[in-house]
Amino acid sequence: MALAFDEFGRPFIILREQDQKTRLRGIDAQKANIAAGKAVARILRSSLGPKGMDKMLQGPDGDVTISNDGATILEQMDVDNQIAKLMVELSRSQDYEIGDGTTGVVVMAGALLEQAERQLDRGIHPIRIAEGYETASRVAVEHLERIAQKFEFDVNNYEPLVQTCMTTLSSKIVNRCKRSLAEIAVKAVLAVADLERRDVNLDLIKVEGKVGGKLEDTELIYGILVDKDMSHPQMPKQIEDAHIAILTCPFEPPKPKTKHKVDIDTVEKFETLRKQEQQYFDEMVQKCKDVGATLVICQWGFDDEANHLLMHRNLPAVRWVGGVELELIAIATGGRIVPRFQELTPEKLGKAGMVREKSFGTTKERMLYIEHCANSKAVTIFIRGGNKMMIEETKRSIHDALCVARNLIRNNSIVYGGGAAEITCSLAVDAAADKYPGVEQYAIRAFAEALDSVPMALAENSGLQPIETLSAVKSQQIKENIPFYGIDCNDVGTNDMREQNVFETLIGKQQQILLATQVVKMILKIDDVISNSEY
């Protein structure tokens, strides 16, 4: 890269290692950036909608992921280009905030970039395009607010929530059992939701998976599932009305943290030490028994000697339970985590109606169910499936569904899916465009056209004629002035999304439009790319 030349045509060295840098500026930079952004969007385009396809991604270590979730695909792709990275972050931030619609937002941004390129060719200043887009996105968001519908639900009547979750799940590989999965997701969210504050802490929902069985066996456990078994094979497999001591200290003789040394010079001393150690074990077990615990869950391990003693004293125990799980168990059973045996009191014990160990099929793998807890504020979704990839994808799908349910509890407004929301926004934006004087008008129209690309992709992926279908639906919307008509992806025979029960959350849709606009503005605003040529 040369910034300047002197009179003899020799370049100035102004920057460090100047000749190793490349520079792209002006319209070329914009074109290159747009091309990169579009390329990313093109990859995801075919994943959109109920008939969207999945992507198979192989990681650097040979691990394989199959997914339909936009954020996951982009995350795994490990893109290098900076603009492409922006698109990845775009998808990720939709994931953080809303959890669903991660594919849609990228497709939308890609369409906006494509339209922007056309406007650039017309000679419109990139920032004016971006400003036009911003105006248009505001129009679209307001329009969505207007057409959004509220629906009422309560703990007993959660049908609408299930319907919305089903819309999300229908595009996933698990759509075979979307009804049951949606119900599981909604019940789980309702179980942990704080309906007063409209807040849902998704950390309280644990999603656990185990290879084997079939997808239909997936279940919701009002309690905790721990992938551990009893420390001793002869301990009882089922405990009713369990009083659980939750410990974060090992069944071991205590060790001072300060460096220490015990000088043993006589046999007697050794004997005392040995006796003392045994006494420790004895005391520990006795303390647990004294407070009335019938089950011990421990974060650390214990010596074989302690294990044997526990077995002997008829006190079932579980060892090496992770910190997060321990916390969940404490919350669910209403117990307290006890860091020291001396602190054990009967009040600190957790209570569960039933603790049982369950083994699966012919394998020796066993898991521990802790159910009928005192406080069922923590639940577990236990996924079964034929192979690991399937389970991972189901986990992701369930996560999306959980997010949707949570968003609905926060804000119970919905818009209609199947591209209906995009089409009506497109119409609204197009109508609004004429009111704006100046070059921005063109950008606003371009925005409207870009909005069409989502239903277009839906139709394409469903094997319909994209242009014909879109124009038919559009005219229907205008004619009847109803914003519910969308693309009939499942070939049900009606375009009315209300009848098909295809809902999406209002905040999710609004977020998509705003985020896509934001990133597109950022990309359009760059007119100079300075990089080391190796990039």
Add this chain to the structure above:
Amino acid sequence: MASMMQPQIILLKEGTDTSQGKAQLLSNINAVTAVGDVVRTTLGPRGMDKLIHDDKGSVTISNDGATIMKLLDIVHPAAKILVDIAKSQDSEVGDGTTTVVLLAAEFLKEAKPFVEDGVHSQNLIRSYRTASTLAIEKVKELAVSIEGKSVEEKKGLLAKCAATTLSSKLIGGEKEFFATMVVDAVMAIGDDDRLSLIGIKKVPGGNMRDSFLVDGVAFKKTFSYAGFEQQPKKFLIPKILLLNIELELKSEKENAEIRLSDPSQYQSIVDAEWNIIYDKLDKCVESGAKVVLSRLAIGDLATQYFADRDIFCAGRVAEEDLNRVAAAAGGTVQTSVNNIIPEVLGTCEIFEEKQVGGERFNIFSGCPSGRTATIVLRGGADQFIEEAERSLHDAIMIVRRAVKNSTVVPGGGAIDMEVSKYLRQHSRTIAGKPQLFINSYAKALEVIPRQLCDNAGFDATDVLNKLRQKHAMQSGEGASYGVDINTGGIADSYANFVWEPAVVKINAINAATEAACLILSVDETVKNPKSQSAQGDAAAGAMGRGRGGGRGRGMRRR
């Protein structure tokens, strides 16, 4: 060639590059102009951003002059001066970094023909200095004070200044939203000079409208141990204890070693250790605090102990956050749990742990001293938030300067045109060469409105002529006319609230003139060869190229 016959006198170390004379001066000017060209397009509301990869592969997208200059990694000695003035403008006033680079480059560009014609550069320097003094006086004269207005009114005016700064940034679309936020934040910390009291927290996700201002402190949930979720997450008017000690079961002395000869004493050592930590925890509880924060770790034992007693705790809180909490809540950071008197405990109206995007945040709001504010920024991509943070920093600086030095001038190139006109008129009254130089200084000032037009894609010459006509009006009513970025015409910047604090302009003119004069006064560069040993082969190789390519046309003397 007679000199070749003489024995060679070696004065400097071999490999030293020296360039001198007029040629050197011109080459320096060329280099500076080239750098000015890089940042040129970032000026104004239609300015573009730069995407820069650095050596380590990290990427910055920015519109901020100082940031770009810093990342360009300039090695040319003369051009480096531009980086310095951009930095100084950044630290002095916080905004106008592009302006200052542009002005310096333009001053030198105007000086170039004179240098080529053989004018002594000291003459130029003297005239430039005079011109800059005159220009600054004129700016001061034109500045309008916003002193003496009511607080509400002043807030509105300050927001206008902030909006002008923000309009050229990525978050320009929401400038009113952010301008009010910035003004509120600055007003909250009052006259205190510590900028660190305004915290900016970045949370990816959401859109920028979801950003919010906390009239207190907010920080991300710290690493927590098991038991944390059982602690209460909301308090009304809690007492807050701030610590700088570890609440963990650990060895009290690093190098101490205990030797036991009697195994039965073993238990007493264990107990002693537990008692130390329990003692600490008890004292925390006794103090009556409901929220315990520590800069160092709060271990799992302490977490569960506090959870049992319905106390919220957070360990490993970043130092700046802890200091902000101390300032806001009125507490003092303690390095010991002994003797905690009620005065060292802070308080606030509401403490809450809240979900923001994918993160959980601890938010302290309604603090009694009200001396802090935290802006929680949301945005679609990391790059986006980074740039938004830089933009907000600029805006905060501007508002702070405007609060202290409350005079404003019309922006949009209006003030530059007016000063330029004034200097032109003044130059007519001078006999001799300075007339020419001051005139060219005046012309250089016009670069601001010209660049604004160029960036927006307007016909710069046309707009500039319209502006000149307005500013030349005897009545002086056209004095505040600047470029209208929306229509491509001209408009009264003052009436349209395109305002910037006078101090930005004054500092920019000052710094740019200084830099220009500095470069004009240099007539020889002596560049020592890089010491070979220290830098290793890579650096030496790079230097070799640098020298071989030849900066300037300094003749290699033999």
